[in-house]
Amino acid sequence: MHKAMTRAEVALFAENLVKTNVVYGVVAKDKQFAWDRISDHKEMVLDYPTTISSPKKYFLPPTETLIEFKLAANPDPKFVNHSQEAILFGMHACDLYATKMLDHAFEDTNKDPNYLEKRKKAILIGVSCMPDPDCFCNKMSVDEEVHNEAKISKKEALYDIFFKNIGHKFLVSVGTKRGEELLAKYAKPAEATKEELDQLKVVEKKRVESFTNDMKLDVDQLVKLLPKTHKSPVWKENADKCFACGTCNLVCPTCYCFNISETVKLNLAEGSRDRDWDSCMLPQFAEVAGGENFREHVADRLRHRLMRKGLYIKEKFNMSGCTGCGRCYRNCTADISIVKMFNRLKEVSENE
Amino acid sequence: MSKPKIAFFDFTSCEGCQLEVLNQEPQDMIDLLNAVEIVNFREAISDKGQDYDIAFIEGSISRPADETRIKKIRRQAKLLVALGACACTGGLNAIKNKYSAEDYKNYVYKDKAHYERLDSYAARPVSAVVKVDFEIPGCPINRFEFLKVVKSLLLGVTPQLPEYPVCVECKMKDNVCLYQRGEVCMGPVTRAGCDAICPSFGEACTGCRGFVTHPNINAQKDVLAKHGLSAEDVMLNFTMFNNFSKEDTTR
Ligand code: SF4
Ligand code: SF4
Ligand code: SF4
Ligand code: SF4
Numbered sequence: 001m002h003k004a005m006t007r008a009e010v011a012l013f014a015e016n017l018v019k020t021n022v023v024y025g026v027v028a029k030d031k032q033f034a035w036d037r038i039s040d041h042k043e044m045v046l047d048y049p050t051t052i053s054s055p056k057k058y059f060l061p062p063t064e065t066l067i068e069f070k071l072a073a074n075p076d077p078k079f080v081n082h083s084q085e086a087i088l089f090g091m092h093a094c095d096l097y098a099t100k101m102l103d104h105a106f107e108d109t110n111k112d113p114n115y116l117e118k119r120k121k122a123i124l125i126g127v128s129c130m131p132d133p134d135c136f137c138n139k140m141s142v143d144e145e146v147h148n149e150a151k152i153s154k155k156e157a158l159y160d161i162f163f164k165n166i167g168h169k170f171l172v173s174v175g176t177k178r179g180e181e182l183l184a185k186y187a188k189p190a191e192a193t194k195e196e197l198d199q200l201k202v203v204e205k206k207r208v209e210s211f212t213n214d215m216k217l218d219v220d221q222l223v224k225l226l227p228k229t230h231k232s233p234v235w236k237e238n239a240d241k242c243f244a245c246g247t248c249n250l251v252c253p254t255c256y257c258f259n260i261s262e263t264v265k266l267n268l269a270e271g272s273r274d275r276d277w278d279s280c281m282l283p284q285f286a287e288v289a290g291g292e293n294f295r296e297h298v299a300d301r302l303r304h305r306l307m308r309k310g311l312y313i314k315e316k317f318n319m320s321g322c323t324g325c326g327r328c329y330r331n332c333t334a335d336i337s338i339v340k341m342f343n344r345l346k347e348v349s350e351n352e
Numbered sequence: 353m354s355k356p357k358i359a360f361f362d363f364t365s366c367e368g369c370q371l372e373v374l375n376q377e378p379q380d381m382i383d384l385l386n387a388v389e390i391v392n393f394r395e396a397i398s399d400k401g402q403d404y405d406i407a408f409i410e411g412s413i414s415r416p417a418d419e420t421r422i423k424k425i426r427r428q429a430k431l432l433v434a435l436g437a438c439a440c441t442g443g444l445n446a447i448k449n450k451y452s453a454e455d456y457k458n459y460v461y462k463d464k465a466h467y468e469r470l471d472s473y474a475a476r477p478v479s480a481v482v483k484v485d486f487e488i489p490g491c492p493i494n495r496f497e498f499l500k501v502v503k504s505l506l507l508g509v510t511p512q513l514p515e516y517p518v519c520v521e522c523k524m525k526d527n528v529c530l531y532q533r534g535e536v537c538m539g540p541v542t543r544a545g546c547d548a549i550c551p552s553f554g555e556a557c558t559g560c561r562g563f564v565t566h567p568n569i570n571a572q573k574d575v576l577a578k579h580g581l582s583a584e585d586v587m588l589n590f591t592m593f594n595n596f597s598k599e600d601t602t603r
Contacts, residue, residue, distance in 0.1 A: 062524035243540040245519040266383035
């Protein structure tokens with residue numbers, strides 16, 4: 001099932017891809033890492049702890065024009081869709097999981113052509129990782145889904161290709177027909193040897209043992225706990241420290257809310273309908289015409305956000321709404337931790 | 353529809369916001385001039401038209417004589433828009449409000465401190481003196497936001513300022529947060545709309561656009577202190593652009 005490639009072979013593979021394809025990957029950004037368009041394969045990193053924002057920004061850009069129109073009797077609307085064939089190289093398991101979750105969201109009811117076309121034309125290449133102290137994907141059923149043997153053998157994996165770092169080499173798992181074709185076109189990998197597969201087991205065991213997070217609940221336990229926590233004092237406790245700045249939503253790989261607005265050009269003759277990332281932590285998110293705000297208090301918004309992550313999405317799409325990527329906590333200026341909040345909700349509910 | 357006449361007036365300020373108004377892409381400037389008639393703009397034209405519909409006011413009000421002048425403008429203008437930090441919050445000018453007149457005059461003007469024409473009272477935003485229909489905050493203003501506001505006014509729509517803080521725009525640009533580089537930033541409590549320009553260039557937000565409607569001031573103070581700022585430095589962050597308080601007008 002696994003092929004093996006040396007680091008040099010992977011680098012050559014990346015170089016060939018970048019030469020002839022639109023490739024997005026991870027680049028260093030001021031001691032951190034971010035997803036970006038790759039023009040030189042040497043800039044692309046495969047060993048990175050996490051990225052600031054997630055690769056969702058490729059499929060759902062922070063700001064995107066949907067329609068251009070005229071301010072006239074006949075508005076003559078033009079639908080704008082900048083989808084293209086592209087390769088996302090270097091996705092961690094959590095982000096592959098998140099992408100699957102977003103697929104459900106954008107396929108559900110109103111199919112979203114802008115997201116779905118970009119998605120259809122994108123090849124996802126995963127890469128293994130080592131957890132940092134804030135990662136808790138091990139509790140969020142991410143590996144079970146991403147490295148699901150049945151899906152991989154049916155060529156219906158969440159990735160097209162996945163590179164597993166075993167030190168001196170990468171073992172390569174092919175997850176789809178498309179992945180198989182891409183690999184065959186740009187590389188000639190050997191079959192993995194018995195020693196290499198043994199080494200993979202060692203590395204994977206070490207990875208599992210490297211998680212140091214304190215998350216006390218798994219996906220199923222969250223679904224049981226959260227419905228009992230609507231009136232918990234934990235929301236207010238955290239709201240007092242919270243800026244309602246939305247950072248936790250914006251960097252989250254599974255947050256997909258957006259705001260639609262129409263803008264007219266200064267010539268007052270043309271305009272566009274655009275969408276921007278929105279965030280349920282922001283004060284106006286649940287405000288409606290007339291000024292009524294369904295979630296006026298920060299505590300209400302925090303509760304809603306965590307309900308989405310631990311309950312609603314699971315009920316709706318049978319996937320976890322949280323991948324355990326840890327971005328919301330790492331990027332929160334107020335140091336509000338989703339893990340601590342979940343644990344505290346559990347603790348308070350048990351003492352009731 | 354005849355073109356609305358617009359006029360610019362400056363009070364205590366550096367006139368940098370008016371420079372930003374002029375600092376447009378050529379096509380935007382052409383479109384702007386097609387849409388409005390500028391009748392009074394000291395930075396750009398020599399006309400001094402006194403017949404205008406929309407008055408843009410730069411600068412804080414910091415002398416009794418300013419009050420008389422701004423009230424006259426208010427009577428003439430159908431709409432009055434405050435332009436920039438000084439006009440919206442008192443801006444940098446209001447820093448002096450925490451010192452005695454003698455102290456700040458000696459500090460700034462040294463041997464000329466006794467000149468009578470340098471007399472001033474507590475600097476205040478335009479809205480402390482007359483009704484302001486709309487504010488375009490920032491030091492300086494964001495020229496795109498200026499165009500947005502003009503468009504809204506032309507279409508008869510109330511312009512909207514973002515209700516969320518600078519962090520939103522900062523994260524949309526995938527910036528490394530200054531706090532994660534061991535620095536501090538006022539972004540979490542400051543009203544967005546500048547496209548997070550300072551953090552995008554690695555500089556802290558100093559709050560020039562004023563606070564969001566519901567800033568979590570206590571949390572911001574805690575976070576600044578946690579990142580090693582002394583109580584005095586915490587206060588400096590809060591008072592750089594946002595020192596004016598209503599009590600200043602009674603002193
Ligand atoms: S990032 Fe932190 S401070 Fe900002 S809204 Fe989220 S929890 Fe609140
Ligand atoms: S809620 Fe936080 S930990 Fe969970 S997926 Fe979103 S950013 Fe990652
Ligand atoms: S750099 Fe400033 S504006 Fe940007 S996310 Fe950090 S605190 Fe917010
Ligand atoms: S980032 Fe802050 S200081 Fe800089 S322009 Fe924006 S509001 Fe002003």
